[in-house]
Every structure is written in structure tokens, then in C-alpha cells.
Amino acid sequence: MTHETLSSSSSQAPATASAWTVTTRNRASSVAALLIVAVLLAGIAAPFFASRSVLQDLFFILTMLTLAQCWNLLAGYAGLVSVGQQAFVGFGAYVMAASVALGGFDPVVAILFGGLAAMLLSVPTAFFVFRLHGAYFAIGTWVIAEVVRLLLAQWKALGGGTGTSLPTGVARELPGVRLVADWFGVRPAQAADMVYYWLALLLACAAIGFAYRLLRSKQGLGLAAVRDNGQAARAVGIDPNRIRFAVYLAAAFVTGLAGALIYLQKARISPDAAFSVTDWTAYVIFIVVIGGIGTIEGPIVGVIVFFILRNLFADYGSWYLLVLGLLGIAVMLFAPRGLWGLFTDRTAIQLFPVRRILAGQAKTKDIRGSD
Amino acid sequence: MNWLDTIVQGILLGGLYALFAAGLSLVFGIMRLVNLAHGDLIVLAAFLLLVLVSALGLNPFVAALVALPVMYAIGWGLQFLVLNRTIGDDILPPLLVTFGLSVVIQNALLQGFSADSRRVPVGALESASLQIGPISVGTMPLFTFLSAVGVIVGLNLIFYRTGLGRAFRATSDDRATAGLMGIRADRIFATATGLAMVVVTIAALFLGTRANFDPTMGPARLIYAFEAVIIGGLGSFWGTLAGGVIIGVAQTLGAAINPEWQILAGHLAFLLVLLVRPRGLFPRALD
Numbered sequence: 001m002t003h004e005t006l007s008s009s010s011s012q013a014p015a016t017a018s019a020w021t022v023t024t025r026n027r028a029s030s031v032a033a034l035l036i037v038a039v040l041l042a043g044i045a046a047p048f049f050a051s052r053s054v055l056q057d058l059f060f061i062l063t064m065l066t067l068a069q070c071w072n073l074l075a076g077y078a079g080l081v082s083v084g085q086q087a088f089v090g091f092g093a094y095v096m097a098a099s100v101a102l103g104g105f106d107p108v109v110a111i112l113f114g115g116l117a118a119m120l121l122s123v124p125t126a127f128f129v130f131r132l133h134g135a136y137f138a139i140g141t142w143v144i145a146e147v148v149r150l151l152l153a154q155w156k157a158l159g160g161g162t163g164t165s166l167p168t169g170v171a172r173e174l175p176g177v178r179l180v181a182d183w184f185g186v187r188p189a190q191a192a193d194m195v196y197y198w199l200a201l202l203l204a205c206a207a208i209g210f211a212y213r214l215l216r217s218k219q220g221l222g223l224a225a226v227r228d229n230g231q232a233a234r235a236v237g238i239d240p241n242r243i244r245f246a247v248y249l250a251a252a253f254v255t256g257l258a259g260a261l262i263y264l265q266k267a268r269i270s271p272d273a274a275f276s277v278t279d280w281t282a283y284v285i286f287i288v289v290i291g292g293i294g295t296i297e298g299p300i301v302g303v304i305v306f307f308i309l310r311n312l313f314a315d316y317g318s319w320y321l322l323v324l325g326l327l328g329i330a331v332m333l334f335a336p337r338g339l340w341g342l343f344t345d346r347t348a349i350q351l352f353p354v355r356r357i358l359a360g361q362a363k364t365k366d367i368r369g370s371d
Numbered sequence: 372m373n374w375l376d377t378i379v380q381g382i383l384l385g386g387l388y389a390l391f392a393a394g395l396s397l398v399f400g401i402m403r404l405v406n407l408a409h410g411d412l413i414v415l416a417a418f419l420l421l422v423l424v425s426a427l428g429l430n431p432f433v434a435a436l437v438a439l440p441v442m443y444a445i446g447w448g449l450q451f452l453v454l455n456r457t458i459g460d461d462i463l464p465p466l467l468v469t470f471g472l473s474v475v476i477q478n479a480l481l482q483g484f485s486a487d488s489r490r491v492p493v494g495a496l497e498s499a500s501l502q503i504g505p506i507s508v509g510t511m512p513l514f515t516f517l518s519a520v521g522v523i524v525g526l527n528l529i530f531y532r533t534g535l536g537r538a539f540r541a542t543s544d545d546r547a548t549a550g551l552m553g554i555r556a557d558r559i560f561a562t563a564t565g566l567a568m569v570v571v572t573i574a575a576l577f578l579g580t581r582a583n584f585d586p587t588m589g590p591a592r593l594i595y596a597f598e599a600v601i602i603g604g605l606g607s608f609w610g611t612l613a614g615g616v617i618i619g620v621a622q623t624l625g626a627a628i629n630p631e632w633q634i635l636a637g638h639l640a641f642l643l644v645l646l647v648r649p650r651g652l653f654p655r656a657l658d
Contacts, residue, residue: 134466277590328470329468
């Protein structure tokens with residue numbers, strides 16, 4: 001029956017098309033789009049009513065969210081489980097620090113340098129680690145991160161193993177800080193926090209936007225095909241390694257930007273901190289796993305849970321990581337799709353719908369995939 | 372004779388790395404599982420030895436004998452109750468669960484023993500040495516290396532000469548068919564991890580008596596072990612020993628040039644092998 005309907009409709013009007021369309025939109029996502037715009041507007045306006053400490057907390061949340069989205073893109077979609085993303089955080093941060101402290105560049109330009117440098121680093125890194133598969137890929141990325149850390153610890157101009165502080169006043173040189181301070185009548189230190197926050201917000205939105213666009217594009221479809229069945233994907237002409245390499249490069253770029261921004265705000269850098277596997281990889285992995293790997297919403301949920309746990313257990317030192325680790329193990333064993341997976345299983349709500357749904361009776365406009 | 376001395380020290384250090392790596396190699400060979408908590412389990416075993424030695428006043432070697440069945444039971448239970456649930460086509464669950472385990476063990480040890488450096492005392496053996504020709508060799512490092520060789524020989528014997536080894540190999544080759552022959556894969560996997568923990572305990576004995584250790588040094592041991600396995604080629608125990616020796620020699624040579632380059636030199640040797648022989652020097656398993 002269906003087949004008949006389809007063929008008859010297309011024979012009658014071949015140019016205007018069939019009764020079927022592929023869409024990713026659903027009712028919840030249309031509501032969600034409004035919600036997201038509202039949250040975004042509130043986010044942009046936050047510095048005007050939030051205190052400095054809240055802004056700093058939000059900065060932390062947003063930068064961790066950026067890192068989590070990058071790792072999620074790698075592990076959740078491209079099947080590249082990296083335990084070495086701290087290589088790009090640290091390298092981006094170091095190149096930023098060198099550009100500011102030694103090169104005298106504008107801090108925002110230095111952040112871009114950091115991102116680009118991390119992307120450049122990812123090319124030789126990929127050359128080595130793409131020779132390894134699965135778990136060995138994971139430890140391979142870790143080895144590379146260690147190598148980069150040990151090499152940068154030899155860089156005496158940036159303090160060697162003990163690290164260095166960025167020149168004082170670098171925060172005030174940030175473009176817009178003076179402007180913000182004059183316009184809103186706040187002290188330069190507070191204005192700097194506001195600008196840092198906006199930069200982090202911009203970066204997090206860009207990371208989410210990039211992941212969303214990618215997953216809805218042809219390349220994203222290829223990525224999902226490779227993840228679900230590598231051989232079948234290859235059979236229809238998708239080169240898994242090429243697409244994985246592209247994702248690896250992009251993730252390194254964004255991770256490098258985040259690293260540079262984080263250390264610009266910290267204004268103090270050392271190899272052990274900038275290449276910390278706990279801070280930049282373990283936390284990020286737990287955020288993604290607890291929130292829900294392989295979804296864009298997962299890291300957002302995860303980073304909120306992570307932040308709440310951090311505030312609850314911050315005074316208990318290693319108990320905090322212990323609980324986080326146990327929670328991560330429990331989620332992986334009993335709810336492998338994370339908290340967001342549990343939620344979406346019950347409600348079928350998707351805020352960032354990337355799954356293509358075959359829907360009937362729609363207009364030609366939608367077939368071309370305008371949205 | 373300085374260089375000869377450095378290389379010999381490196382070979383002996385390589386024995387320790389081979390001990391770190393042998394357990395990893397065994398588990399990977401049988402179930403294609405990489406335990407990211409391997410290094411932390413070594414440190415855990417070292418703390419267990421420390422407790423036995425300091426609380427009960429046992430000789431470290433006797434303490435190791437007591438610790439062996441305990442660690443075997445921990446490994447068996449860990450595999451049977453937790454890790455078996457993660458084995459499948461998807462590589463993500465075992466990686467993330469063992470990574471979580473690594474963080475849990477590390478922080479539990481930090482909580483229980485603080486971040487202080489510890490050492491398992493072995494009395495006069497600590498500084499004893501043998502004069503072999505022009506070079507002087509520490510008794511404990513030599514003993515470490517001989518133990519590594521012994522462990523490799525033992526693992527090869529178990530793997531290729533016993534019924535258990537046949538079951539290991541059969542399960543590794545084809546789990547379903549082995550099941551039809553009456554082999555219960557979940558128990559075989561648990562036994563393999565238990566056996567790996569026995570090797571881990573031996574490694575911990577030499578780690579704990581050779582130098583200071585603290586709760587956070589597990590991941591670095593995992594990386595050395597991993598490098599040794601990859602250099603040697605997946606699935607080859609003798610290859611793992613060779614890999615350990617290469618890392619050990621590279622590290623002591625690096626340290627002889629500049630003390631800051633010790634660890635870096637080991638990593639660079641690994642990357643060099645990965646560049647020239649991506650499947651390692653003596654590959655056996657195809658993966």
C-alpha cells in the first residue's frame with residue numbers, strides 16, 4: 001500500500017515530490033528552541049545581576065562544558081576514546097602564555113594562537129595514535145600528553161617545571177575591559193571577570209552549535225554510520241579515518257581555545273596543572289558519562305551535576321573524586337546512556353534533535369532539509 | 372665502563388617494567404580488555420604489603436606470599452562481578468569503568484594513607500650488591516629481573532602447557548565455541564584477572580622495596596606497562612619482557628645524559644617503535 005501511494009504520487013507530480021520527508025524536528029525541540037533562546041539571553045545578561053563569585057563559578061561551568069562537548073564528540077560520536085585531551089588544554093594554554101608574556105600579543109589573539117597551536121599539535125598526535133585502536137588509542141593519547149608536558153617543563157623562559165605567572169595587568173588589556181568598566185561603572189577587576197565570562201559563554205555556545213551543526217550535516221550522518229557499523233559505512237563510500245581525523249582536529253582546536261581561556265583567567269600556569277589528567281580529562285569524562293554520552297544534552301546535564309557535587313563535597317578532598325568515580329562506574333554499568341538517557345527514555349524529549357525521523361505528508365521545502 | 376653500567380642498570384629496571392606489563396599483557400591477550408586501573412592496582416598491592424609488613428612485622432617476602440591469595444581473590448571478584456558486565460563489542464564500557472576504578476582506588480588510598488611517600492623495608496638487602504666483572508649490580512634489581520624472567524616463563528608454561536592455558540586460548544579465539552565445549556567464559560576471565568593480580572603482587576613487592584611510592588603514582592606505572600606491551604607486540608609474553616627492557620634502557624640512558632630526560636626518553640623510545648613497527652617487535656595476536 002505504502003509503496004503504491006508513494007509511486008502514484010511521484011508519477012503524478014514528479015517535481016514536487018513524495019509523501020515522505022526526513023526531519024529532525026519534533027514538538028519538544030520547537031519549545032526547547034524558545035527555551036534555549038531565553039537561557040542564552042539570561043546568560044548574556046548575567047554579569048549585570050550576578051556577583052563576581054557567581055560569575056567565576058559560571059566561567060568554570062562553561063569552560064568545563066566546552067571541554068565536555070569536545071570529548072563527547074570524540075568518544076560519543078567518533079569512537080575515539082581519548083584520555084589525553086589535557087595535551088591540547090595544556091598546549092593551548094602554554095602557547096597563549098608565551099604569546100602574552102614573551103610575544104606581547106593581545107590576549108584574545110593569544111587565545112586564538114592557543115587554539116591553532118593545539119590543532120597543529122593534533123596532526124602529529126593523530127599520526128601516532130591513529131595507529132592504535134580502542135583502549136590502546138586511549139593510553140596512546142595519554143603518552144603524547146605526557147611527552148608534551150615533559151617537553152614544556154624544559155621551557156625555561158616560561159618557568160620550566162615550576163611554571164610562571166602572566167604579567168600583571170594582562171586582564172586589563174583584554175579588549176573591552178576598559179569599555180565595560182567605563183560604561184557600567186565597575187572596577188577593572190570586575191570588568192575583566194565579566195569579559196572572561198562572556199568569552200567562556202561564547203566558546204561554550206560555539207562548541208554546542210558546532211557539534212549540533214556537525215551532527216545534522218552529511219558529515220555527521222557519516223559519523224553516526226561509522227559508529228553504528230563501520231563496515232557498512234565503508235561499503236557506502238564513507239572513509240572512517242578521514243572523518244575521525246577531521247573530528248579529532250576540530251576537537252583539538254576547541255579544546256586548545258578552552259585551555260588558553262582558562263589559563264588566561266587563572267593568570268598562572270605550570271606544566272603539572274595545565275596537563276593534569278584529573279582536571280582536564282577525568283572530570284570531563286565523568287561529566288559526559290554521568291550526563292549521557294553520545295547526546296548534546298548529556299554534557300549539559302553532567303556539568304550541572306558535577307558542579308553541585310563539587311559544592312557539596314568540596315571540603316572533603318579526595319572523597320569527592322572517590323564519589324565521582326563510583327558514580328561514573330555505576331552509571332556506566334547500570335545506565336550506560338547517562339542521566340539524560342534515562343530522562344529521554346521516559347519522555348522522548350530531545351532538546352537538540354539530531355536523529356532523523358521519517359515523517360509523512362509534508363511540503364517540498366522540508367525535503368531539501370532546510371532545517 | 373660507565374655506559375655499560377648504565378645499560379645493565381637499564382636492563383634490570385626493564386625487568387620491573389616487564390613485571391608491571393605482564394599482567395596487562397595476560398588480560399589483554401585473553402579478553403581484549405585493557406584495565407586502566409592496572410597501575411593503581413599495583414600501588415594498592417604495594418600498600419597491602421606495607422600494611423602486612425608494618426602491622427604484622429612480617430618479612431616482605433612472606434608478606435607477599437600472604438598477599439598473593441588476597442590479590443587473586445580481589446582480581447577474581449573484580450572481574451566476575453564488575454568487569455564481565457562490560458565486555459562486549461563496545462569498547463567504551465570497559466574503558467570508562469576501569470578509568471573510574473583507577474580514580475576510586477587512587478583517592479581511597481589517598482584517604483587511607485595520605486599523600487606521603489612510603490617504602491617497604493627489606494633490611495640489608497636494600498643496599499646489597501654483587502660485583503660482576505667490572506660492574507656492580509644491586510641484589511634487589513637483579514632479583515627483580517630474574518623474577519620477571521620467572522614470571523614470563525611461568526605464564527608461558529600456563530598458557531601453552533596446561534588445561535587452564537588451553538581454556539584461556541580457546542576462550543580468546545572463540546568464546547561461543549569454547550562455551551559449547553563446557554568452558555565457562557566468565558569464570559575463565561575471572562581466573563585470568565586473578566592470575567594477573569598475582570603478577571601484580573609480585574610487581575608490587577619490587578616496586579615497594581626498590582623505591583618510594585605514593586598513592587598517585589599508579590597511572591605512570593600503567594603507561595610504562597602499556598608501552599612495554601605495545602613495543603613487544605600484543606599477545607607475546609617474551610615480547611613484553613623485551614619491551615620492558617627497551618623502556619628501562621631508554622630511561623637510564625636518558626637519565627645519564629640529563630636527569631630531567633629520564634621519563635621523556637622512555638616515551639620517545641616508545642613513539643619511535645610505534646613509528647617504525649606499528650604492531651610491535653614480536654606481534655602474535657591480530658588486533
